[in-house]
Amino acid sequence: MSEQKISQAVISRLPRYLRYLGDLKDEGVERISSHDLSIRMHVTASQIRQDFNHFGGFGQQGYGYNVNYLYDEIGKILGLDHKHTMVIIGAGNLGQALANYMNFERRGFIIKGIFDRREEVIGKPVRNLEIQDISKLESFIKDNEIEIAVLTLPKAGATEVSKILVGSGITAIWNFAHVDLELPDDVIVENVHLSESLMKLSYKLNQQKNRE
Amino acid sequence: MSEQKISQAVISRLPRYLRYLGDLKDEGVERISSHDLSIRMHVTASQIRQDFNHFGGFGQQGYGYNVNYLYDEIGKILGLDHKHTMVIIGAGNLGQALANYMNFERRGFIIKGIFDRREEVIGKPVRNLEIQDISKLESFIKDNEIEIAVLTLPKAGATEVSKILVGSGITAIWNFAHVDLELPDDVIVENVHLSESLMKLSYKLNQQKNRE
Numbered sequence: 066m067s068e069q070k071i072s073q074a075v076i077s078r079l080p081r082y083l084r085y086l087g088d089l090k091d092e093g094v095e096r097i098s099s100h101d102l103s104i105r106m107h108v109t110a111s112q113i114r115q116d117f118n119h120f121g122g123f124g125q126q127g128y129g130y131n132v133n134y135l136y137d138e139i140g141k142i143l144g145l146d147h148k149h150t151m152v153i154i155g156a157g158n159l160g161q162a163l164a165n166y167m168n169f170e171r172r173g174f175i176i177k178g179i180f181d182r183r184e185e186v187i188g189k190p191v192r193n194l195e196i197q198d199i200s201k202l203e204s205f206i207k208d209n210e211i212e213i214a215v216l217t218l219p220k221a222g223a224t225e226v227s228k229i230l231v232g233s234g235i236t237a238i239w240n241f242a243h244v245d246l247e248l249p250d251d252v253i254v255e256n257v258h259l260s261e262s263l264m265k266l267s268y269k270l271n272q273q274k275n276r277e
Numbered sequence: 278m279s280e281q282k283i284s285q286a287v288i289s290r291l292p293r294y295l296r297y298l299g300d301l302k303d304e305g306v307e308r309i310s311s312h313d314l315s316i317r318m319h320v321t322a323s324q325i326r327q328d329f330n331h332f333g334g335f336g337q338q339g340y341g342y343n344v345n346y347l348y349d350e351i352g353k354i355l356g357l358d359h360k361h362t363m364v365i366i367g368a369g370n371l372g373q374a375l376a377n378y379m380n381f382e383r384r385g386f387i388i389k390g391i392f393d394r395r396e397e398v399i400g401k402p403v404r405n406l407e408i409q410d411i412s413k414l415e416s417f418i419k420d421n422e423i424e425i426a427v428l429t430l431p432k433a434g435a436t437e438v439s440k441i442l443v444g445s446g447i448t449a450i451w452n453f454a455h456v457d458l459e460l461p462d463d464v465i466v467e468n469v470h471l472s473e474s475l476m477k478l479s480y481k482l483n484q485q486k487n488r489e
Contacts, residue, residue: 076477080472144476212482267356
């Protein structure tokens with residue numbers, strides 16, 4: 066397999082394929098052609114075939130794709146065939162929202178701990194967990210072999226905590242803090258900068274107004 | 278200006294420029310060369326100049342960019358020079374997290390209302406607002422000339438609510454629901470699918486494991 070060379074654009078489309086295949090499974094559909102899938106997803110059938118060809122094509126085109134098989138294979142490529150351990154750092158509204166989001170757990174992302182530095186929230190319950198003091202973060206990550214740290218802290222705290230995370234051997238950071246973290250090359254990072262998404266929306270609003 | 282033809286990739290980079298320029302302003306830096314900005318941002322100076330040239334270049338290169346001017350100009354392009362009205366639909370954890378995020382307001386995104394369908398939460402306070410019954414959504418949008426609806430609802434509810442939104446003449450939807458909304462062409466949509474971001478992260482984790 067040539068998975069290493071696959072472009073970010075193709076990878077970015079895989080979760081969407083998985084979502085549509087999940088819906089098809091729920092509807093009891095067993096096989097689907099690239100044509101029918103393309104109509105549902107508002108992309109071209111040729112795009113779908115090209116994307117899937119990066120992974121060996123996933124079976125006969127004329128006969129259609131086996132929905133269950135395709136769903137499982139894409140899940141494997143996305144690393145969803147085994148569990149991932151997570152901690153959330155920052156027990157504010159966003160941290161608690163993510164902790165309470167059941168779908169992550171259904172996908173195999175297991176939240177093992179939630180941490181904060183504010184004394185007044187330490188010990189309080191979030192779902193099935195108790196908010197822990199951030200001073201315990203480093204040993205917790207090591208003892209529980211945590212793979213992913215979710216950063217839902219303000220900017221200043223995030224930079225500081227990212228150093229603790231690197232020191233404790235974290236594998237990946239899912240970063241919601243509005244800052245670019247300086248990390249060693251072997252630490253995976255995925256940023257979600259919500260303000261930037263909102264600004265893209267307001268750019269489009271502005272363009273639309275200028276056209277009027 | 279040829280703003281209409283600018284690629285999505287360039288637009289996507291503007292909020293990041295704005296963030297770095299904001300930091301420079303806070304540090305009291307008045308001018309910066311594309312070279313120095315490129316070092317801070319870990320991009321090439323040529324990339325910066327190319328991006329800025331789409332908007333007329335923003336001033337003399339040899340002399341460096343005026344930080345305040347550049348910050349304001351990029352803000353204008355992103356539509357941040359005037360206020361935008363918003364409602365949040367879905368007063369769960371994520372909806373409340375967004376309602377409480379002060380930075381949106383500082384950027385001119387004013388949250389005018391928060392709605393939910395669950396009787397047990399209607400009337401409860403969120404920041405300076407009271408959660409309203411979703412049955413009042415349509416008239417509220419019309420009466421208050423709301424531009425942006427933030428959808429923080431489960432999948433099924435989101436599709437239904439999006440129809441009400443279109444009927445009430447909404448201009449844009451910031452969609453956190455894990456579904457592709459079917460909308461008329463003149464309704465702007467920006468999706469934030471958090472699970473897809475997490476899957477991209479786990480893809481990278483998987484790739485790293487396969488290399489080991």
